Amino acid sequence: MSDIDLVKYGVLWQKVESMEAKIDKMEASIDELVAMANRSRGGFWVGMGFVSAISSIVGFIAHWFSNK
Secondary structure: OOOOOHHHHHHHHHHHHHHHHHHHHHHHHHHHHHHHHHHHHHHHHHHHHHHHHHHHHHHHHHHHHHOO
8 A cells, every 4th residue: 555645645736736836927027027127227327328418518518618
C-alpha cells in the first residue's frame, strides 16, 4: 500500500495551482511596472533637456544685456 494520502495530495495540488496563478499575475504586474518606469524615464530626460535649453537661453540673454 502507498503512504500517499490522495486527499491531502489533491489539496496540495490545488494550492500549487492557485499559487501559480498568483505568480503569473504578479509577473504581469511587474512587467507593467517596468514598462511604466521606462516611459517615465524618457519623459524625465525630455524634461531635463527642455529645462537645460531654457536656462541656457536665459543665461545667454542675461550675459548679453550685462555686457552693454
